[in-house]
Amino acid sequence: MILDGNDPSAIEAAARALRTGALIGLPTETVYGLAADAGNDAAVAQIFAAKGRPSDHPLIVHVADADGVRHFASEVPPFAQALIDAYWPGPLTLILPRLPGMATAATGGQNSVGVRCPSHPVAQALLRACARTDAALGGQPVWGVAAPSANRFGRVSPTTAQHVQDELGADLLVLDGGACGVGIESTIVDCTRGVPVLLRPGAVTREQIRAACGVAPLSKEDLPDHTPRASGTLEAHYAPAAKVRLMDAKALQTGLDVLGADAAHIAVYARAALRSQSSRLILRRMPDDAQATAQQLFATLRSFDDQGVKLIWIETPPATPEWEGVRDRLQRAAAAG
Structure with missing residues (x-):
């Protein structure tokens, strides 16, 4: 079921669905995500099942604003804060130390968590609705949603609402926010090593990372040991059938x-x-x-x-x-x- 993401009633319907443990399709500026309440391990388990994704392969948690990080991360290093200040909301994910007891299933059991703040207006509207204390929406506030790309694991990411429906079926509630403006997944920077480490390139470039935090990011190949697992970093990924x-x-x-x-x-x-x-x-x-x-x-x-x-x-x-x-x-x- 595809709903107009610019319709406030559609945003409220999606927020209610998330608060009750359901999955929804969510537009972001990068690609469409398959979203669930990041704090609800049972709901997150449905993402892994729907995608056919290994449960130890972590998901990215999306938050409404920079303040949302405190619900999931135990620490934000100064250089990570500089990246937040420069590029949030936007297509940048930061890997940070995880707050104990939070987003356990979404992080695949790791002691780190990937967090980003999307800039798409529909994603912003939904995340803010989820974080409100509003009896009309039902349940407790949802401080962040886990949302990997809304496709079968390893396949081509969706950039329209129709792609999501074609991939995952007509029963899924999908908010239509138009074609994604960036079109490839977010840049991922590991911020748990004392220096920025680029785990996945994207729209935010190496030079932009260096400009924001004053140090050029290392590549994951520079630190092959104990680098956190992160979304979309397998050698084979994003593949069409051909x-x-x-x-x-x-x-x-x-x-x-x-x-x-x-x-x-x-x-x-x-x-x-x-x-x-x-x-x-x-x-x-x-x-x-x-x-x-x-x-x-x-x-x-x-x-x-x-x-x-x-x-x-x-x-x-x-x-x-x-x-x-x-x-x-x-x-x-x-x-x-």
């Missing part, structure tokens, strides 16, 4: 020339102007801008699946900072094949 292969423009054109008019069941997504002799091939232009590519990436991969292709050939994104988030998602999608 097999994904990354190639440079020259290799793409060579492949198309070899196949010639026989090329079929293949989609090509590239910045380069490519030629094909086949009318059965799908050619789609990738934007030259990293932000625009991120916004349409998952919807594009889903559309290729919908058209029944077996292979997706993608031009490897540039190895430049602004493309890091897109490159990360495509490398994980290709690893799943």
Whole structure:
């Protein structure tokens, strides 16, 4: 059931559902999430079951504002507070020491918790409604919602309400907030090591992290031991049903020339102007801008699946900072094949 997220009655219906332990589909600026009360372990268990996600793979807790962190984290280091001040609300998740007894199921039993404050107006309206002490909404306030992407585990994340319904069924209450503006999941920074460690790239870049907290973030490869598990950091993830292969423009054109008019069941997504002799091939232009590519990436991969292709050939994104988030998602999608 898809409801208009701009309708106050839909927000109240979703808030009531969360307070009673139900799941809902929630738009954020990054991707749509499958949300449950982060403080309700039974409700959170339903997320893992619906997604087919391992219960030790932690979820991100979404809060209405910076003050919401105190309900889940026992400490906020100064450099983490600087990141909050600079980029919340926004597409940035911080891994912080977990407050004992809070969000146990959502964190997969770890002593750390991932928290972010989304900027999408529908997410903001819902989170604020959940945090209100309001008898009309029923139950106790919900200080935060656990909300991984609203898709089957390891598959392409949804960026529209229809994607969520197609993936998880018509019985789920989904708030429609339009197409997601960012299009790929949040940047994740581990703040439990005394220095920022970038666990997952996204719209907030390495340089922006450095500018906000005065120190360049390490990569997770720099600290391979005891790094907290985090959402979306498996080697193979974000994969469509079709097999994904990354190639440079020259290799793409060579492949198309070899196949010639026989090329079929293949989609090509590239910045380069490519030629094909086949009318059965799908050619789609990738934007030259990293932000625009991120916004349409998952919807594009889903559309290729919908058209029944077996292979997706993608031009490897540039190895430049602004493309890091897109490159990360495509490398994980290709690893799943």
